[in-house]
Amino acid sequence: KQEVTQIPAALSVPEGENLVLNCSFTDSAIYNLQWFRQDPGKGLTSLLLIQSSQREQTSGRLNASLDKSSGRSTLYIAASQPGDSATYLCAVYSGYSTLTFGKGTMLLVSP
């Protein structure tokens, strides 16, 4: 059974800091990995999708990397802003294209 772990569970930083969110998974036989953002009381917004053949994806100030062999992905956020405050979720595709989620990292960026 695939298990996904996200560390840290919560993170509080001052505005402007660069930060790294970590995601690890137990079964390296994944197809893709997807990072989401969730604001309080809202749905999930897709941030980045990394295919299993790729090592990283970038979108604006976000960069996600994937190392299948070690079962790890990182989400790097450059020059953090208060608007980045949200919960970040990592999910992996395996089996019959079902998504397994981590429990998320709750990020607070203070002005």
Add this chain to the structure above:
Amino acid sequence: NAGVTQTPKFRVLKTGQSMTLLCAQDMNHEYMYWYRQDPGMGLRLIHYSVGEGTTAKGEVPDGYNVSRLKKQNFLLGLESAAPSQTSVYFCASSTGTRLNTEAFFGQGTRLTVV
């Protein structure tokens, strides 16, 4: 461009009542999913469908039934609601192709069972 739409957004049920949650997607996706999100538990897969007329059990299927009579719709039913089913329910869809599959989520249904 609606994407994934869930109906209703909020609902309060009494124990033992039944209800159906509707999910509709306009992206012609093959795969559809129902998840529940609970504090400290994360998102857990209830049921999913790999195409019209198909359904399969996920991690926590007990107490729920689903139907996918049309490709664009995926219904989640609660036959006899219990307080343990108080949760936020999310529907998602994806192409299902292994290389490019990317999931899109609805805004959620907040269900309270009293």
